[in-house]
Amino acid sequence: MLRLLRAMLVASVLVPSVLFAVIAWRDYHAVVAETERNMNKTVQVLHEHLHKIFDTVQQTLDRVDERTQGMSWDEIARSESVHVYMKTLDDELPQVGVIALIDPNGFTRALSRAFPVEPPTNVSDREYLRVQRDHDAGLFISEPVIGRNTKARQFNVSRRRSGPGGPDGAFNGILVAALHADYFKDFYSRVLPGGEESISIVRQDGTVLMRVPEIPNANPARLSPGNGLMQASARGAGEGMYRNVSQVDGIDRLYAFKRITPYPVYVTYGMPQTEIMATWRRNMLLYATFALPATLALVGITSLAMRRARSEAVAMHRWAEEVRNRESLEAALRQSQKMEALGQLTGGVAHDFNNLLTAALANLHLMAPHLPAPGARYLDGTRTALERAKKLTGQLLAFSRQEAVDPQVVDLADSLRAMDDLLERSVRADIRLDWDLDPGPQRVEVDPVQLEMAVLNLVLNARDAMPDGGRIRISSRAVADPEPGVEDRGAGAVVLEIADTGTGMPPDVAARAFDPFFTTKSMGKGTGLGLSMVYGFARQSGGTARIESAPGRGTVVRVALPATAKCPAADLPMPEAAAGATGPVRLLVVEDNALVLMATVEGLVQEGFEVMTADHGAAALELLEQDSAFDVIVSDVVMPYGVSGIDLARQVRERWPRIRVLLTSGYSPESLTGLGSDTVVLPKPFTPDQLAARIRALLRPATVA
Template sequence: MTPDPFDPPRAGRLSPHSAKPREDASFPAVPEQNFQVRRITLIALLVAAILLPCVYVAAMALSDLRTREADATDMTLRTVRVAEEHALKVFDMNETLDARIIDLTEGLDDDGIRAREAEIHEKLRTMGGGYPQVAAVSIFGGEGALLASSRYYPSPVLSIGMRDDFVGIRDGNAREQVSKVMTGHVAGEQVFNMGVERRAADGSFAGVVSVALRPSYFDAFYRELLGGSNSTPMIMTLVRTDGAVLAHFPRTPREAAAMASNSPFAEAVAQGRRAGVVRMRSNVDGDTLILAFRHVGAYPVYVLCGYRTSAIWAAWYRHLSVLILSMFTPSIALWCVIWLSLRRLGAEEEAWERWQAEASMRRSIESAYRQSRKMEALGTLVGSVAHDFNNLLMILSSNVQIVRRRGVGGLERELSAMERALKSGQSLTRQLLGVARKQPLRTETLLLEQWLPTCRELLRASLGAKVSLVIDPGAETWPTRVDVAELELALINIAVNARDAMPNGGRFTVRAANIVFRHEDGFPLTGDFVQLSLEDTGVGMAPDVLARAFEPLFTTKPKGMGTGLGLPQVFAFCESSGGLAAIDSAVGAGTSVRLYLPRAAAEAEITMPAQAGAVESSAPQGLRILLVEDNEEVAAGTEALLQMMGHQVTCVFNADTALRLFDDAHARRARTGEPLPFDLVLSDIHMPGKLNGIDLAEAVLAFDTKLPVILVTGYAEELDRARRVDARVLSKPFDIGLLEKLLETIQRDLAQAGSDPAEHPAQQ
């Protein structure tokens, strides 16, 4: 081969047809390139361009968050002081009002107050009516009975003798000077009461003067203080020292009546703190707050102002998004420039490496090309050798059968040895055809319901001790026609894969069931099938691995652990059997392999019905067989065996001659009505000439008088084509006993239909 001049490679260009390159010394010298230093420099720049903006944004974001929290804390402190002053003025005014009422009733007992109720009512109405926060002013006796009120005259009959605030004031509990929020008996609305004790002339407890305050008044003030909107990020609350809520803004539909007893605010009150700031989650409005609190004078009341942290975070996120957008937009452009520089550097390095390795790459390609041609030639050679070896086995097999049928004595030991050698030769041929991918399938009808249980030990050996095996052969599964050896190999391949997918143990389940595919289901197959499901509980397959599971030579196992031919063998076996294989799998969910094998029609035994008046025949007559075989010794042995079986044999050595015989016979039949001279055609497939055995079978079956045809071959691809012809197919070397049974079946068929000359003219 003349070497081509070297042409510097372009990016991605590599010619598989390049001629042998010149020696390496003839290539121009290429200066060394330190790509690693350049790559490290660019990567360092890229890392800096990423980290520095990120660090800056993180620092600015943290600073902004702390500033916002500090501003929120300061705002709550300022607001709570205003609310405290307001509450203090209200409570001081109420205390002054209570004192004036006590002065008004001084020296009067309960009966005296009732006697002057009209006068007192007017004065109470005048005192309390000028304050919007006051809902009612009432005077109660020593037993809690209502004596006078600013709202009603005459006063209704009612008593607060059992109410907490009345009992607390009577017993000297200072906290109950301010009651919880309630629906007032006198005011008739939501109020909380501020009461003081009345004493008799002797200093004993004489009753209570109570001023009912409206929580809505405080709510309105807090609304105005916080900006007049329910969407404000701040909250205001007026609470007793025990946490009971007196007023709150903004209101929520399901707010709690009291603050949680284990909150940071409750702990601060228990410690006696009069003012401060805590961070807590409020059970009143369900949000996390920065909460400032202050004690209102000497009253058992605190005023609280909280800032929602969710509002702080929302504002912080908005600011952060603007910061990120303004900071990273130019940074992304810089990243892209550096990334493109890295890719360009990679392309330069790849081109440089191709420049350096061009000679060795060309030699490798030429070597691989030659190896591929060798393997292709080897496959053809192996197929041819196997075919010729099959013919030799056929010669030996037929002659052994001839000797046995002639009953030659004293040779039993020698014949048995020859038969054992025949079996070894058949196994060797099968292996050779497997290497050449030309192995024909030896199909037989199989009932999985009976066969699967016999495979238990075989599968256990493949799965190992850690994996449990479950076999469910189903009930009344249909028979299927398969090559049993190939089916066993498929089960072993799947079991080995399942074992590798379950290194810590698991379960492997084999199930058989009948299934029918219809055209409208959209499945690539239609008809009756037996579904053989093999499921494991292993690690499963990723989608990219699952997509290539049936691809020849593809494997995910470590080098030396798998060939990548296991699942492809399963797929090829199912397709060769007329079915299909499918896989379902997901990572962590195990794998399910389903084999769909076509249903085999059960062959019923054909009996000869008795016919009235028919002449009894002792046995079917021998067949007139046209034997087509190009190997003279195979033809001679087969012809002798057929004659010993009682058949008449006409032998020709190629399909062209056989077809001419049929053409002549059909021409005579058309002229004279003479029947065809043959009952059966027994032909090899691979023969010299224009036609092979399959062409001959198609031509014979195309005549109006269809004759049974038996084809013999040793090639798998010929078997695939032969299955599409209405002919029986035997793979070499075939069993003589199987051929004899097949001929007996054809004899019975012809004898049974012998009275119908239109169907079997050869029997006329």
């Protein structure tokens, strides 16, 4: 029964639709044929009118030539009777603006509108004079110009003046009649019914002499070779039809054209395709008024019988859609939990590694002076391995969002422009960098170093995905509404996109691209931490990162960051060193790791500092209550007993503002914002000489410009 009902429903729609389509097809061709007949009648009228004008102008110029036969140019210029004769002819022709006689040197010697012509106007730059001087062009119709005397739009009809020795081909100046554009505009405006139809006068080479309606500053000087009229002219067609999109207003029109034989001019009449379609649609609406109710009644009866079956199908579809949505949400939740667990795991491992690396580098630095010369190369190898381990732990901490950061307000577009040279040097010669940075503020609050590392990692990944070269597009823009996953700080969001034209990734690879240590590169070509560092940077900055990719279609990495309304703040003035301080610099080193504490203290003592120690932040505060005569406090960030290095720095700044604080950690679940310019961070791992140099830089008095 259901199959029968479906077949009846299909037939009740299909049969009337097919019949209606056949009627519509036949009616459309009938409307087009009727339109073409009417357009041909109109263009015939326009042809007769324009042909008569050109014939009249030619006869007028011939009569002026006969009147001045045998006269020298000086005689013509002094002859008032010649002027009166030309004026009489001019007054009889409303389409003619002026009749002129121009000598071989290009000077106007007689005008129908003025006598005498003083001073003579030089028209050597006009097209009609150049053409007639080169060869006898017969009755030549020039390009449209603005009259020097009338200041009105016109095009000129010219012919050579007969030579003094007869028609021997010698150039003896020209006779010119200027045809008013306004005359044709007024006449054609009465012909047009007032819609979007158009009438044009076009020279055989495509120069548009006149067009109605006229659109200021939009008329093309010449039709393109691909225009339908130009193609018909190239075939030698004297009349016909063609369809074309106007170069002036972009309207799709059907055109009828006819050549004004023997003159090299065409007149065209264009009808908008929308008006043809509107006529056809009105006919179809009339037909549909009768056909639609019967069809709807038949469909309604059949649909009523199928309502219950459809309801059941819709319910089943909704249930399946809910199942798919739930599975999608569960997959997203599992992915989020996996990334969070990986972040916590890698953060803890990297934190412990940083302490071990700090102790190893410090002891290596202390041991270096005591090794004999042959052992120096082994020492360099060990130091290189530790530096690579340092870079690896930094990438792990960036992914886990537990790296010590110093967020600052920066303009993303300005930061990207500052990286231009670095990125250009990072890609090969067969790869082009395209920039698309929107103007306007794009302020975000991020760690500038992490931002630079993230952009560099993305560009290097894009480079490696294009072994045969290609294009990398770097774009940024501000958006009003933050997308899901971006903190809403009331200022919208800023989106950074880096797209390549490389090999792309299949869906299963794109889904794991942010996982740490996941890489598709060959052994030794990558650690798999580049994209995970980008993901960690985005999440730690309050934003999110996403990948769109498909095999053979390139990859787009989109990093969305919360925008901020803050302006880049000026650095706070650095406290001055204690006046009159003498003797060695006193340091308080706060570190809960015994290996790091031992190596750090030994290195600082060798650097000439006086050092006291505390195992944790609470012990440091107790010591400061008894003795606060320290110049600098060097403290780890993550410590036990409820007082972290950041807590210690804040309390020292409030209670002992004279003392400066140097935090030494690569792991920080807290933000360093607001600690001031007298609190700086030295990421672990480091060597004693690096720590000593940072302490001395911190104690150096601020320079006043």
